[in-house]
Amino acid sequence: MKIPYAWVREFVDLRLTAAQAADRLVNAGIEVASVTPLTPDWKGVVVGEIEAIERELGESHGHRLLLCRVSTGRERYTVVCGAPNTKVGVRAAFAPPGAVLPGGRRITTAKIHGAESQGMLCSERELGLGEEHEAGILLLDGARPGDDLIAALGLDDHVLEVEITPNRPDCLSVVGIARELAALTGARFRPPTIALKKSREAARTLARVRIEAPDLCHRFTARVISGVTVGPSPGWLRARLRAIGLRPISNVVDATNYVLWELGQPLHAYDYETVADGTIVVRRARAGERSTTLDGQERALDASMLLIADPRRAIGLAGVMGGANTEVTDRTTRVLLESAWFAPASIRRTSRALGLRTDAAYRFERGADIEMLVTASARAAALIAELAGGTIARGIVDAYLRKRQPQHIRLRMSRVKRVLGVAPPLAQARKILAGLGLPVKARGAGLEVTVPSFRRDLSMEDDLVE
Structure with missing residues (x-):
């Protein structure tokens, strides 16, 4: 499991280098296979703000070229850009003349369609961060013009490759590793702060949960976030997900994956409008039942497998992967957010029978924290509202049939x-x-x-x- 050290330090006051922290963990019985610098292969790339679009220059390879005025706070440059998300006021990755991109590509002033272009507004692919190019330049909301891009994206960091034994699922998260280091060093541990801005509409009027297999699902919670706008996540979040080996998908889905890594609790977001009657049914699969998962594969199920369903059909494999029929898309405006506890043996059996290994299944197999799931749900809902807009319905639908005894x-x-x-x-x-x-x-x-x-x-x- 990949753990960015700067992320750990958001929750614990440490004066150790990443290598020193790794040594402390190893001495305590938590294996750290490697400590790898995250710093990318570029120099001189900063945050630039597009202050004005001075004129159009025609088309090139199907893209409308614009002559932009870009500010880095102290300097201003004229830059030709054809990205579809080019607009006044955005802040983006900017390589001024003299900057060096991955592969040793040095940026110089050039003539493009008869105009002088003093540098380049960069996409993720041009920076070696991913394959995204058609989506446009890498945007950095909230960053200051002139800031070094490596620092703005949190890439001045090291990643710890941690190998957790099956009996320590509490360390399968950034917060878990932070808590362990706090105990080992005596440093102060700070759990994430969560502030929910709730609407007057109650969650219980929008969503219902029915658990028909209480031996396999001890607890299932649902929240509803309305008025969301699904789109790309900000640059810092995309960079952090890539640092842990995950592919950014959208602001809503990325929020659930972020919280999975941060708190160790798997979550799932459904397009609310595709869930019949806003009702979740947790049940065993029926003989001959089939379901198409988010990876596009139709899967034959058997009665040993636990499903998430609505009153009409299966909508996901519990604790393993969601269904394609309730996937969050760019048309989604209301989200139903799941946070639940499933029996480890059940998830392990389903995952192996279908040959479907996921980060969610990996954690449920080892035993999720049945009391943490409400906190994780709140954290994810707050992050979705922050990234995608919208309002969080008041309260939570919490079906907790088998309460844990202290x-x-x-x-x-x-x-x-x-x-x-x-x-x-x-x-x-x-x-x-x-x-x-x-x-x-x-x-x-x-x-x-x-x-x-x-x-x-x-x-x-x-x-x-x-």
Whole structure:
């Protein structure tokens, strides 16, 4: 799993280099296979603002060429650009004369259709960030003209390739790694702050959830975001997704993938208008039932597989992949957002039977955090509203049929000494456990630890000792 170190540092105050942080993780039993610099192969590329379009220059290869005035804050340039998203006021990747693009391509002043072009407004493909070219120049909303593009995109960073053992699903996220490093270093851990701007319309009037297989789905939540405009994500988000090995799709889908990586909770966005009666039904597949998934493949299902359906048909493979019939597209204006908990064995069986390995299935197979899913849903809804506009319906539809019962473990210092040969003072033991996010209280000569929902690897006293 790829973890950008700068992303980790958004949640924990660390004074370690990426390599030093990796060493701390390895010493704690979390394998880090590599630490790789993310810095791309270009120099001198900055953020430029198109201040004016001075005139049209005709067409070239089907594109309308425009002579633009581009500002970097201190300097102004005349630049010829044929990108379809060229317009006054946008801020975009700009390579002035003297900049060097990937492959050693040095930018100079050139004559294009009789006009002098002092530099280049760049697409993702020209910067080596991806294959997007026809969509136009790389836009950077919120960045300041003149800012270095590498810093503006968060590419002055290193990526940790982390290998997580099956018993530590709590570390399958940026926040999980940040929490672990906070415990290892004593640094302050800051969970993400989430601010939801809700409309007066209640979610329960728009969406309904019915769980017909409670043994396979213990909890399913739904939120509704209305008035969204689906389009490309901003440059910083696209760059961050590419850094972790994901392909940007759209602002709505990218928001769910971003939160999956940040918090470790898989989510799914449906086009609300395609979900019959706004009703989600979680059930087993029926004999002979078939469903076409988002990858365009029609799949034969059997009764062991858990489905997400509406009252009329299947609309997704629970915990594995959504259905093509409810996909979010550029015509979507209202989104139904799923955040749920599915039984690990069920997801593993479906994923293997269909030969369909996904990031969502990988996490559900290892055990998702049943209490985190509401927070993840709120985080994703807020991000969708920020990126795609729209309003979030008030409240959440929460079908929670099998509530998790808190587990308490008593930790005796005598047992710690017997296993480790030495026992820390009670106060220090309490501090260590609290640093791991474990609620602790004194109980006689020992401690009582409440196991949080994200630590499914803790079940007995010796787990705490280790």
